[in-house]
Amino acid sequence: MEKLVITGGNSLNGKVDISGAKNAAVAILPAAIIAATGLCIIDNIPDIDDVHCIERIIENLGCKVKVSANSVIIDSSSLNSYNANTEDVRKMRASYYLIGALLARFKKARVEMPGGCAIGVRPIDQHIKGFEALGAKVTIEHGSVFVEAEKLIGTNIFFDVVSVGATINVMLAATLAEGTTVLENAAKEPHVVDVANFLNSMGANIKGAGTDIIRITGVEELTGCSYSVIPDQIEAGTYMIAAAACGGEVTINNVIPKHLESISAKLIEMGVEIFENGDSVTVKSNKNLKGVNVKTLPYPGFPTDVQQPMSTLLCISEGRSLINESIWESRFKHIDELKKMGANVKLEGRTAIIDGVDRLTGAIVKATDLRAGAAMIIAGLVAEGNTEVLDIEHIDRGYPHIENKFNALGAHITRVSIK
Ligand code: EPZ
Numbered sequence: 001m002e003k004l005v006i007t008g009g010n011s012l013n014g015k016v017d018i019s020g021a022k023n024a025a026v027a028i029l030p031a032a033i034i035a036a037t038g039l040c041i042i043d044n045i046p047d048i049d050d051v052h053c054i055e056r057i058i059e060n061l062g063c064k065v066k067v068s069a070n071s072v073i074i075d076s077s078s079l080n081s082y083n084a085n086t087e088d089v090r091k092m093r094a095s096y097y098l099i100g101a102l103l104a105r106f107k108k109a110r111v112e113m114p115g116g117c118a119i120g121v122r123p124i125d126q127h128i129k130g131f132e133a134l135g136a137k138v139t140i141e142h143g144s145v146f147v148e149a150e151k152l153i154g155t156n157i158f159f160d161v162v163s164v165g166a167t168i169n170v171m172l173a174a175t176l177a178e179g180t181t182v183l184e185n186a187a188k189e190p191h192v193v194d195v196a197n198f199l200n201s202m203g204a205n206i207k208g209a210g211t212d213i214i215r216i217t218g219v220e221e222l223t224g225c226s227y228s229v230i231p232d233q234i235e236a237g238t239y240m241i242a243a244a245a246c247g248g249e250v251t252i253n254n255v256i257p258k259h260l261e262s263i264s265a266k267l268i269e270m271g272v273e274i275f276e277n278g279d280s281v282t283v284k285s286n287k288n289l290k291g292v293n294v295k296t297l298p299y300p301g302f303p304t305d306v307q308q309p310m311s312t313l314l315c316i317s318e319g320r321s322l323i324n325e326s327i328w329e330s331r332f333k334h335i336d337e338l339k340k341m342g343a344n345v346k347l348e349g350r351t352a353i354i355d356g357v358d359r360l361t362g363a364i365v366k367a368t369d370l371r372a373g374a375a376m377i378i379a380g381l382v383a384e385g386n387t388e389v390l391d392i393e394h395i396d397r398g399y400p401h402i403e404n405k406f407n408a409l410g411a412h413i414t415r416v417s418i419k
Pocket of ligand 1: 022094123124127161164187305327370
């Protein structure tokens with residue numbers, strides 16, 4: 001086990017390169033198994049535990065997976081199992097994409113119920129509704145989802161809630177279905193568009209991704225392709241917020257500024273200066289920031305995955321801020337940890353009422369989930385004295401080389417083994 005020890009108080013200055021998007025990569029890798037022929041050569045893959053986990057899972061199903069630096073080559077012609085039931089499958093949320101992908105490839109899938117961050121009830125009813133609408137029979141038995149269809153036939157599906165996972169999963173299943181599938185009330189997140197673009201590069205016929213109506217016309221087969229994953233909107237947002245909190249001037253490279261608009265708009269409202277330049281944004285902060293209200297929403301609204309880092313920033317901003325978390329009902333577990341460092345926050349249901357304090361002080365805290373971990377690192381960076389962040393396996397699931405990236409900006413973070 002390891003922990004991060006952070007000495008707070010330094011400003012952040014310089015440049016940081018953003019990696020490929022986790023939530024795109026963990027869907028694109030399962031999507032690659034639909035290709036019965038040809039190689040998928042995928043670039044800009046982030047070096048994170050969730051990606052390594054998915055790589056092991058698809059290798060275990062019979063694919064040949066060759067990883068080098070930030071790319072991966074997948075040969076799915078040897079895929080020979082529709083049973084995904086290893087410890088890795090149980091561990092991560094995105095393993096549910098194997099259901100849609102295996103259903104497309106074999107008309108059959110058995111996948112253990114997915115795990116992931118404990119941020120609230122994480123139902124898959126909308127995924128199941130979509131598979132059933134396409135003609136599959138879905139049963140949940142012995143902790144696994146079993147899905148089977150004689151054939152999949154395109155149809156209209158109206159999602160009851162906007163769900164990233166259900167949109168992508170049903171899109172995967174529909175790629176080889178007969179006729180046209182229309183997904184209404186679809187999620188519009190950048191990673192939904194990225195998965196659609198990847199599938200189209202493999203020969204799929206998907207139109208409308210990025211709007212709330214996606215049309216998928218089934219094709220005979222998908223084949224390998226070359227593709228590069230989009231930059232990670234959430235990793236970029238995390239570094240923007242860290243720069244705002246610590247003060248200084250940080251240029252965040254390899255981003256799509258359009259994907260960051262809701263985050264930039266909030267930071268500007270607080271008094272941060274932001275300059276866009278092609279595929280980079282520069283964040284300049286003098287740390288004298290005022291509190292704001294934030295409501296998390298599906299894209300293009302303020303992302304729930306940036307809410308926790310943002311709450312740290314609001315803890316040290318002037319006046320009262322309110323955060324309304326509209327996507328996940330238990331995404332405030334980090335607040336108790338922030339309170340150990342002197343934050344003044346009250347929780348009322350899905351709302352956090354934050355009264356800004358002049359300073360946070362170092363403490364021993366936990367990363368209760370992935371983005372909570374990022375929130376605690378930012379807290380440690382601004383706090384007086386030393387902070388120890390425990391349970392950092394959550395952070396390693398989604399942030400590549402986080403201490404190296406921060407240290408290159410002037411932070412002081414050390415990774416220490418715990419015996
Ligand atoms: C994805 O989770 C992301 N994970 C999450 O990021 C992110 O918080 C979330 O989308 C929202 O943007 C991955 O992409 C692997 P949803 P997902 O289905 O797909 C409800 C991170 O930090 N819902 O869009 O599981 C659900 O309860 C992670 O990187 C249903 O009711 O989220 C939630 O309230 C954490 N029925 C809302 O929809 C369903 O069948 C949105 O969930 C599915 C979802």
